[in-house]
Amino acid sequence: MAEIMEKAAATEAATTPVISVRGVTVDFPLRRGNFRAVEDVSFDIMPGEVLGVVGESGAGKSMTGSAIIGLIEPPGRITAGEVLLHGKRIDNLPPDEMQKLRGKRIGMVFQDPLTSLNPLYRIGDQIVETIRRHLPVSEAEARERAIGLLREAGIPSPEDRIDAYPHQFSGGMRQRVVIALALAAEPELIIADEPTSALDVSVQAQIIKVLKRLCEKHGAAVMLITHDMGVIAETADRMIVMNKGRIVETGKVGDIIRRPKEDYTIKLIDAIPSITDPIRVHEKPPAQTPLVEVKNLVRDFDLSGSMFDRLFGRTAKVVHAVDDVSFSIRKGSTYGLVGESGSGKSTCARMMVGLIRPTAGEVLLDGKDIWQAGAFERRRKVQMIFQDPYASLNPRWRVGDIVAEPIKALGLASGRGEVEDRVADLLERVRLDAASMRKFPHEFSGGQRQRIAIARALSSQPEFIVCDEPTSALDVSVQAQVLDLMRRLQDEFGLTYLLISHNLAVVRTMADDVGVLNQGKLVEQGPVDKVFDSPQDEYTRMLLSSVPDISKIV
C-alpha cells in the first residue's frame, strides 16, 4: 500500500510542473500612466527541464523571472494571475515565508558575476551562510558541502579557494561561484537571467555547460532567460518567445528555430545572423588596392603604478595591448577584426582614428601616416561609429548640431542654410525625417540614435569609417536594420569599413576579410569564408566552436 502510494507520488511529482505560471500580469504605476511589463503570461516548467525564455529588450522576460521568485522592484507588482510551485500557490505568500523559499526551492543566477557577490566577504562565508540558512547542518558540514559544490562547479583546488575573496577570481570563475551558490540548498528550480551575457564567448560556453551539468546532477529545472537565441539553441529543451510583455510562441526549440509560426518569431529568427550564413556580395566589388595599411602596430600600457611604487623597487609592469599587428584594408571593402575582451581590438581601432598614439608602427591612409603627414587629412577622411548609442551623442545637443559638428569643426560648409541642407540630406540617407534635427537624442530609440551617429560620421564625407561594435548594444531586429543600412551606405558612397566585433556571425555577414586578435597578436587573417570555413589557428577554431549559434540546435 505504502509502496503504491510512493509510486503514485513519484509519478505525480514527475507530471506536476515544478513551476506553473497562470495568467500573470505585472504592472508598474508610473507618472505617465500604468506600464504593463508582463501581460497574461502562462507556462509550466517540468522537473529537470530547461526552458528558454527569449525576447528583445523590454519583452518582459526578466520581469517574468522576478515575478516567479517574488523580487519585483517596487512600485511594480503582480496584478493578475498566480504562480504555483509544485501546485501550491506562492505569489501571495507573506514576505518572510517567501524569503525562506528563495534559495531553498527556487535559486537565481544574475547576469553580472562581478557584482553578484559581496566584495567584503570570502566566497566560502557566502556559500556557508546560504547553506546554513536553509539546511540544518553544522558549520563544518556546510563548509564541506561548499567545497564539494565549488569542485563540481569547476573551481580548481576548492579547499584553498574557498577562503578567497570575490575579487581574486576572474569573471568566468565568479559566475561558477554564483552558480554553486544558487544550487547550495538544492532548489528545484534555477532562474538564470542572462547568465552568460557579460562573459566572453569562450567562457560563455563553459559556463553554460557547468550550469546544465550541475542542474541535471542536482535535478533542478532551469528557466534560462536570454536575448541570445544561440544560447537557447544549444541549451534548452523548450522555449518561449516573448515580445512586449506577452508570450508570442511556445514550443520545442528545434521546431521554433526551424519552423517558426508567428510573424514576430519569423522576423526575429530571420534577423539573427549565423556563422553559417552566406558571405556578402557587393554591388560593386571592392578594389584590390589598399586604402588603409597598418604596419607593425604596437601599443604598450604601463601598469607599474605610481612613482612611489617604483621607488620601492616594484618592477615595471608593461602590458602589450597591441603587439606587432599588421594588416591592410582594400578600398571599398570591410575588414572585420574579431577577438574577445582584452584582445586589443578597441585599442587598435582607437589608434587608427587618432585617439591613442601608437607606441610603435604606423597607420597609413592613402600611403600617408595618420600620425605624421596625414594627420590633418585624417580628421576629414576617417570617422568612427561607437558601440553605445547612448554615450556617443551629447545629450544636451540637438540632433541637427550633432550631425553638423564635423561640418562646422572642419569648415566644410559656410552659412546656416547650407549646413542645414546638408544635415537634412544626411538624415534622409539614414532614414530619419528632417524634423529630427530640432530634437534631442533622448527622444530616439537605440537604433535611431545609432543612425544619427552614422549620419554624423558621414557628414565629413569620409573615406574610411571605423565601426567599434556598432550593433552590440542593439536588439537583433534593430541590429539587422543598422547592418543593412551600413551595407547600403558602403555601396552608395564607396566607403571602406573596419568592423570591430566580438560577434562572429555579424562579422561573417558584413566583412570581406577578417583578422583574429588574441592577446594583442593577430593570430590569423584572410578572406572571410576561408577563415570561417577552414580556420588554421587553434584559437580561431576554439572561438568558432564555442560561439553559441542558432545553427547549433541540440
Added chain:
Amino acid sequence: MSELTQTAKPKGAVARFFDSDVWFSFRRSPVTIVAATVAVSLVLAALLAPWIAPYNPFNPASLNLMDGFTEPLSESMMGNYFVFGSDNQGRDVLSTILYGSRVSLFVAVMATLFAMAIGISLGLSAGYVGGVYDSVVMRIADIQLSFPAILIALLIFGVARGIIPPSQHESMAVWVLIIAIGLANWAQFARTVRGATMVERQKDYVSAARIMGVNPLRILVGHVLPNVLGPVLVIATIGLALAIIEEATLSFLGVGVPPTQPSLGTLIRIGQQFLFSGEWWILFFPAVTLVLLALSVNLLGDWLRDALNPRLR
C-alpha cells in the same frame, strides 16, 4: 524600415521645461513649493529693501535714541510704530533685517559665484588633463575639504587684515568676506566637476569630437560643461545656503561686516547682548529670517538633487 518616420513634433524650450521630470517633481512636492515661495519672497524683499522698508535705519538723522527698545507691535515714546520692535539705538528691527538680508545675500551670492568660477575651471581642467596636474589640484582640494570652511575663511580673513591697512578695514570688509568664503568653498565644486568631467571625457561623443579635431578647450566648454551643470547647480544651491550661514557666523564672531553696515549675522551679534535682559526681539527676528533663508535654500537644493538624479525617479 519601421523607424523611418517620426510622428512627434520637436518641442520648444518652454514646452520641454513644463513637460520635464524636474517640473513634475516640483509640482508634486508641497514642501518644495513652500520653500521656493519663501526663498523668492525673502530675496525680493532684500532686493527691494530701500523701497519697502518702513524706515532707513542707517540714516543717523532719522534715528532717535528715545525710540530705543520698543517692543514689537507697539509705538515708541516718540509715536513711531515698530512691527518687529526697535533696537538699542532706536532702529526699526524690520528695516534692519531687510537691509541686513541684502548684505547677507550679496556676500553669499558673490562668494558662491567666486567659488563656482574657481571650482569649475580647476575641476574641468583637472578632469580633462589628468596626470600630475590633476593629482596636485585634487590633493589640495582634499586637504582643504577636511578643514571646516569657517576655519579657512577665518584664516584668510586674518591674513587680509594683516595685509590691508587698518584705515581700509571697514570699506574692504565685504570684499574680504566674499573672497574668504569663496576660497573656503571652491573645493566642493572642483571635486564634483572633476568627477563628472572624468566620466564625460570617457564618453564616445567626446571621442567623436576629438577624432574630427575639435580643440580641447571647445570640447570642454561645448561638450563637457553642459553635461556637468546639473550637479553644479545642486552644489551651488546647497553652497549658497552654506555661504549664508558662513557669512552670518563670521559676522557673529566679529570678523565679518562692520556694525555700520550690518548683515543678519551682525544683527544677531548685536541682539545677543540684549537677550538675557529681556529684549528678545532684537535677536529673535534676524535669527528667524536667517534660518528661514538658509532652510528654504537648503530645501530647494535637496529637492534639486533628487529631481536631477535619474536613478531616484
Added chain:
Amino acid sequence: MLSFILKRLVQSVVVMLVVALIAFMLFRYVGDPVASMLGQESRIQDHDALRERLGLNDPFYVQFANFISNAVRGEFGISYRLQQPVSELIASRLPATIELAFASALMALVIGVTLGVMSALKPRSIATALVMTLSLVGVSLPTFLIGIGLIYVFAVELQWLPSFGRGAVVDLGWWKTGLLTESGLRSLILPAITLSLFQLTLIMRLVRAEMLEVLRQDYIKFARARGLSARTINFGHALKNTLVPVITITGLQLGSVIAFAIVTETVFQWPGVGSLFVNSVQVVDVPVMAAYLMFIAFVFVVINLIVDILYYVVDPRLRIGRAAQ
C-alpha cells in the same frame, strides 16, 4: 602593508611641510613681526636688534628651516597680544577643546550612524521623513544660533545648566579635566550638543545615502534571491559595505570637530584653543594663528593616517591583491 603605511607617512609629511610653509609665510609676511612685538614707542636700534635676534635677516630657507625645527619642538614664538609663549597658551587650553571635541564626536557618531541606518532601511516611514526634515533644519541652523537657543532655554529660562565656562576642573598635573566634577560635566552638556549637531546631521545623511546606494547593488539582490533573512542582509551585508566609504569621510569629519569648536567655544566662552584662535584673528596675532594652523593640520594628518589604515584593514580588495588569472 609596510610599504602602504610608509607611503601614507611620506604623504603626511609632505602635507605637514606644505602647511608649515603657509604658516611660516603667515608668520613672516603678514604684518611686521618686529613692529608687532615692540609696540609703537620703540627705537630703530631695538628694531634692528630684534630683527637680528629673530633671524629675520637670514636667507628665506634658513628662516624656514629654523621655523620648522622650532615647530617640531613646539616653539611658535610669543603671542603679540598676550605676551606669553604660544606653546604654553595652546597647551593650557588644549584639554578643554579635546574633551569637548571627544564628547561631541562620540555623540555625533553613535546617533548619526544609528539614524542613518534606520532611515535607509525604512525609506518610506513617517519617522524617516521626520528625521530627514529635521536634519535639513539642523544643517540650516547656524551653530552659533543653536548655542544661543540652548543657552536661552536651558540656562536662562529653565536654569538647569550653566550658560558658559567649563565648571570646576581637576588638575591631573599634565591635564586639567572637567570630566571628574559634577559642574564640569554639567557645563559640558550644552556645548557638546551644540558642536555635535552639525556633524550628526552630516554623518546621518552620509550613512543614509551610502546605505541606499549599497542596497541597490546586485549582491544585495542576489542575497535576497539566496533567501537570506532580512536581518542578515541589512546588518550583515549592507551595513558592512556601507561602512567602508563611511569610515573615511566620518573620520575626517570627526577630525574637523576640533576646528569646528571655534564657534561653539566662542558662544559658550569655553576656554579652549578655538576661542583663543578667534581672538587672535581679530587682532592679527600671527604667532597664535600660525601655531593653531599647524596644530589643526597635525590633527588632520594623524586622523587621516588612522583612517587609511582602518580602510586597509576593512576592505580586502586593498589588502589582498588580485590573483593571477
